[in-house]
Amino acid sequence: MALDPVTNSTGNANLQAAGISQQDFLKILLTQLTEQDPLKPMDNTQFVAQLAQFSQLEQTQQLADTATTSLATQTASQAIALLGKTVTVSSTSSSGSSTSGSVTSISFSGNAPTLTVTPTSGQALTGVALSQITATH
Template identity: 40%
Template sequence: MATNPIVGNVSDIINTNKNATTTQKDGSTMGKDDFLKILITQLQNQDPTQPLQDKEFIAQMAQFTSVEQLTNMASEMKLMRQSLGFVSGMIGKSITWDSTDSSGATVEKSGVVDSITFKDGNQYANVKGEEISLDKLKKIENPVESQ
């Protein structure tokens, strides 16, 4: 059994030890490993005569897991959306997007996608030499054939 019991609210402990337990790139948020370390410490120092006292902490852990899974799903969806298989199907399609002209006004443009390029982790549709970020697209459709 541990000799140093945790005293106080778990969120207070997390906030006071935040700098010591962060591993994220920006150093401002806790990662899942940090959270699990705190959980293990909490469980090791739990009062065996009051095992349900920390039910709020367990609820926070469940919420943390849910948020982590949602984040993972969002990342996977982004990767799926940006996969080469999806965007290569845009070649030959007519797209519509908003652009800013020389006077600063927003103008709606459209054209047929000639190719797809990748730069700095982002994908762009090329229409007559102009690169359009895929997140700027308003519409994708089959091109209208002239008769």
């Protein structure tokens, strides 16, 4: 019983798309080793290739985690830099209108920060995404 190695450079994405986690991979590998025919042991080259694939999968996952953390940090820094600044916010409606106001607070829920923009006259806009900021003054 042999496992074919994933040869695509996005091995982690392929395994996740197939529904196979690292734990699943280790279980399959352990089962493969315990269930192999003693008269026909697994080819050493194939075994080493599978171990290398697992190592590459782990490194890819660590790289993806680092990139996600870096992106979240950059987004948070951008939001913090807007605190106290006057910005123009595009409307989410189809009218295409915009409002200018000062960023008075930032909340971090999930991965994306949301801003509260208070115009000089009118009610504060809450839940403003960074993508809605069209200009800073």
